[in-house]
Structures are given as C-alpha cells and as structure tokens.
Amino acid sequence: MYLPGVGPKRAEILKQEAGIVTCEDLLYYFPFKHIDRSRFYKVFEVNESMPYIQIKGRILFFEEVGELQSKRLIAKFADDTGTIDLVWFKGLKWIRDKYKTGQEYILFGKPTEFRDSINIVHPDIDPIDDTQQVTSGFMPFYHTTEKMKKAFLHSRAIQKLQFTLLSGINWIIPEILPSYVLEKLRMMSLSEAVRNIHFPESAGLLKKAELRLKFDELFFIQLNILQTARHRCQKLDGIVFSKVGDVFNSFYHNYLPFELTGAQKRVVREIRKDMGSGRQMSRLLQGDVGSGKTLVALLSMLLAVDNNHQACLMAPTEILAQQHYATLTDYLKDMNLRIALLTGSTKQKEREKILQGLAGGEIHFIVGTHALIEDAVVFASLGLAVIDEQHRFGVEQRSRLWIKNKQVPHILIMTATPIPRTLAMTLYGDLDVSVIDEMPPGRKPIKTVHRYDNKRAELYDFLRSEIRKGCQIYVVYPLIEVSENFDYKNLEDGFTVFKDVFPEYKVCMVHGKMKPKEKEEAMGRFVSGEAQILVATTVIEVGVNVPKASVMVIESAERFGLSQLHQLRGRVGRGTDQSYCILVSSYKLSHDTRKRLEIMVRSNDGFEIAEADLQLRGYGDLEGTQQSGEGFFLKIASLATDGQILQSARNLAENILETDPYLKSDVNRLLRERLQTLFHRKVSWGRIG
Secondary structure (H helix, E strand, C coil), X not given: CCCCCCCHHHHHHHHHHXXXXXXXXXXXXXXXXXXXXXXXXXXXXXXXXXXXXXXXXXXXXXXXXXXXXXXXXXXXXXXXXXXXXXXXXXXXXXXXXXXXXXXXXXXXXXXXXXXXXXXXXXXXXXXXXXXXXXXXXXXXXXXXXXXHHHCCCCHHHHHHHHHHHHHHCCCCCCCCCCHHHHHHHXXXXXXXXXXXXXXXXXXXXXXXXXXXXXHHHHHHHHHHHHHHXXXXXXXXXXXXXXXXXXXXXXXXXXXXXXXXXXXXHHHHHHHHHHHCCCECCEEEEEECXXXXXXXXXXXXXXXXXXXXXXXXXXXXXXXXXXXXXXXXXXXCCCCCCCEEEECCCCCHHHHXXXXXXXXXXXXXXXXXXXXXXXXXXXXCCEEEEXXXXXXXXXXXXXXXXXXXXXXXXXXXXXECCCCXXXXXXXXXXXXXXXXXXXXXXXXCCCEEEEEECCCHHHHHHHHHHHHHCCCEEEEEXXXXXXXXXXXXXXXXXXXXXXXXXXXXCCEEEECCXXXXXXXXXXXXXXXXXXXXXXXXXXXXXXXXXXXXXXXXXXXXXXXXXXXXXXXXXXXXXXCCCCCEEEEEECCCCCHHHHHHHHHHHHCCCHHHHHHHHHHHHCHHHCCCCCCCCCCCCCCCCCCCCCHHHHHHHHHHHHHHHXXXXXXXXXXXXXXXXXXXXXXXXXXXXXXXX
C-alpha cells in the first residue's frame, strides 16, 4: 500500500528508527502522551511556566539573526493583545517559504523566556482552515529520534501520517476480538480504540481506548504463551522417572548436610511429581540468594541417576560453574558417583576423557558453561538439564541442549533474581513455577544501612572492627559501559585507598578486564582467607560462596538498580555471623534514587524489591528481560502498572483454551488469525512506501 507522504527514503528511516514497515505498524505506533488543545490563549496570558499553549494570530515579519552556525530565524507573531517571538535554528529557508506574513495561523508550542521576553522555539504552525483537525481536544505526542527529525518525521509529522492513513481506510480497522469477547468485556471496538488513541474526542474515550489496546496486547501474549505450553505438554512425552531409588535415598538419609526447609521439601515434591508424570517438566525455580536452590537441583539430579539417566547443570560463567562443581563435589564426596566440570578452559586431554565418559554413560553429572552445547558433547542419556540464571542464555542456545537427546530431557531453570508476578506471567508464563520462600535456619537477616561518602572515617573504623572479629569485606564499585575508563579509574583509586587505610591487612582486586588466571588467583586469595578485603566490580554478583565474608560495601550505590543491589547484598550472610550491607552514596540524590536506597534499607525480601524495581524503572530495565529471547515488546501496556489487566487477560485466555485448545471453532477464528499474524508473521498488511 502506498501512503502519501512516505517515499522510499522516509520509509527506510521509519523502518530503521521506529520499526515501522507496514500500515499496521504505523497505526500501532502509539503516542506516549496527549496534551489538551481544546483551549486557545491570548498572547498577554502567556508566561514561561506554562507547559504548552495555543494561540490564533498572524506572522507580522521574519528576520534572520547571527551568522553561520549561530544563524537563526525569528518571526514576530501577534494577536489582538500583543506579540510573541517564534524562533527556528533549522530549516530556515523551508520555514520562510512555507509560512506567509499577514495570514492567520494556529500556533502551538512550549513558551520559554530569553532575555526578559517570551518566545517559542520550533513551534507547530497550522493554517486556520485546519482548526478542526489540530484542535480536536487532545494532541498526541510520538517518540522520534534525531534521524527522524532531520527527515522532518517529528511528532507532528507522525500525527499527520496517522490522519492520512486512517482517512484512507475510512477510519475502519478489522476487528481482532470475537463479538462474544467484546460483549463479555464491554469494550469499545478496535476502530474506535485506534481512532481515539491517535485523535481522542474526550478524556473518557481516550481512557477507554487505552484500556482496549492494553488488553489486546496482553491478551494475545498470554494466549500465545498458554497455547504453546499446552501444545508442548501434549506433544512432548517426558522421560518417566518412575522410582525414587537407592542413590536418592542414600544421600537424603545419610549425607544431607542439613535438614531441608519446608519450602525446599515442597519444591522437591513438585519436581518429583512432574518427572514421574510422563510429560516433560519445564519448571522455573525461584529463590533468593542462599535459599538452597542448588541442593534442590542436586536432589532432582539424583532422581535422574536412580532412573538410569544423566544430568547436567549449565551456568553462565566459569566462576559460577566452578562454584557449582565445588559445591556438588563436596555434597557427593562419600558417594560412588562420577561428576565432571567442562568449561572453555578445560585442557584438551581432560576434555577428551570427559567427552568419552559422557558418551559412554560413566559420568553421571556434568557441570559446565556454554561448552556443554558444543556439537562434540554427546550424552549417553540426558534425563535432566538444570540451567542457572537462564536469562544469560539465548533460547537457541538452551534448545541445543535438548536436541542432543533421543528424548527431550526434563528442564529445571533456576534463578536468584526474584521475578515480579506480572513479569513471571509474561516472560515465563509457559513454565510451571516453584518458589523457595524460606531461608535455611540459623541465617541472620543482613543489616543494610545507607551512609554518605563524606563519613569515611566512621566507615573505616567499623570495617576494621569487623576484620578483627575474623570477618572479610567486599567493596564493590559500579561499572557502566558508557563511562568504563572513568569507572576503572575509580576502582583502581579505591583499591589504592583501601591498601593505604588498611596497611596491616591484605587487599586484592578483581575486575572484568583481568586475564582469567589473574582473576582466579585474586579470588582464590580471598576465598582461602589469605586476603581480608576484596575490591571488585560487579563480577562478584554471581560468584563464589565465602562464608567469612560478612560485610558488603557498595560504592556509588546510587548508580545501581534495586535488583542488582539486592543480588550484591546476597554475597554476604552465608555464615552464622551477623552480616552487613553498607550503601555508600553522594548527598545529591534524585527522588527515585533516594526511594530505591530506602527500600533496600527497609527490606530483605527479594520479591518485594523486584516489585518495587519494576514500579520504579519499568520491565525493560530489569536485568535479563531483554536478553531472554522471548521476543515480545510492549507498545502500550506496562507490566509495572497494568497487573490487573494482565490477570484478567490471562484468565480469559485460559478459559478460551480450556474449551477450544487449538482455536478451531468458528467463533474463535479471529483469535486464530491474529495469533498467526502476531507470532508467525504469515500475514502482512503490505509494506509502506
């Protein structure tokens, strides 16, 4: 379809900058805000504190001021109460050619003050004949990039394209929800919703349009997730783990290092039931740092061995893989089971022995990194794949684990990143979820305090007293790619300061730019207790377990997100000593940052913190969600604020699939077609251009 106003050049910019390729993409490019344009002001009423104003009047004259780069165009705009200056820094010739002196126009823009006079920079100007189109009440504002603006595809131009497109299709959009759903929900039609999101007739209709479009977006995501999960259950026969045998019972009754918590027992029962059901298990195991997820994973892996299968545990980093290997080896030291570690740095000779052991079935458990998905790795019979912090792996990488097998193994995904309910329903809606919401007995809650960076002497005194008690200290500095060099300088300066302040103790440093061997040596000195203070970047966020490390100092805490602060805090509190997390920041803090640090001081509950993080920052900033490979992008709904809409969308999707799992009935034809369009891209509205 050809859309007037969009030639090949503009079409390419829309595609690259905004992902707009089809007419539907354009209609679903929603405004991020609306401003009421129903009122006209007089020039004498205008002041610089007003957000946006609209005036009817005439351009009296133009004049160009300045030279070369500083050249600007100024126009004197007047109504019957006074004059106001209009200023342009770009497109000067185009402006002079387009607007005529003496003609009446509608002016819209944000007033500012410059040298004691009010002016409007780059205002919107429309002929008086367009009054009905541009002052219909609420003006939409669209996100645009610098590249778009240079091609004159600013917010106002997008609005005009929407008007042209909607006029061209007679303001009629084909419905995507069946009539019985619309009647049940009492929602406006899609045509009304799209018209009122771009050109609202009233505040009430704008609200109804937002509700309809948010519901559509969340409903089809849920319908797709739930249908996919149903199909997987029906199509994928699971390996039946029919018995709890000698290996599991021997470990459980003789070698279990401590009594399981009630939450751990509940989760083990859920996993046992899944793996004995004859369907493939796909389960997400959530639990705060230190809640005992690894022990639950080990018990699940022992069930695999009891049923003549192997198990693997895949971790995102070598440090974490080594940590898991050390933990599992320690747990299993008195049992006749063979466990191996496979990472990128495994020597060739050792690698060959491991590959033979896996293919022949002599190795029961393997712990590793991405190395486990290499083509050379072949299992005799993989029955269970445990994936730690799965958001660090792409979907394709994960799937390569289970295509190595004749039968699809059971999948247990572990995460220490607490996931808010709305996010879990959307990112992991096709998985069964288990939550370990209880900490092992004897663990004391970590005390968190906020200190300003000008109170260093008190901080150092406290750290010295803790080291004297036999405790160790983490000191973490932020590392943000934009200012990497500056951050590394901060880290190195901090390392020097701590060495100077604590000359009687050993201080070591770890960061991502170090060679793996150097990093391991430094970490080794800290783990063994040789070093008392570890100065590091967030490489220790998912890292080693050091029971004697009881204090976490987070420098420039204002530069971290809530979930990351909580993850870092989880590095301490592993032993029986009282542990502390000290958030060090500057005095100058924004409202949101202050709120973030207050939440950390107040709460140790990872789920409460994750919910707060979602409220403060939105889902796109939560670590891992964009890398999850799930491939959804919300255009209008918000997981932070639209939880109720999401829940009702999910409930409706479940009810529909209960009676019509494949959406084959005539009444659900529209739903079937929409799912095809959204998630299989077999239908196209035709390219713009």
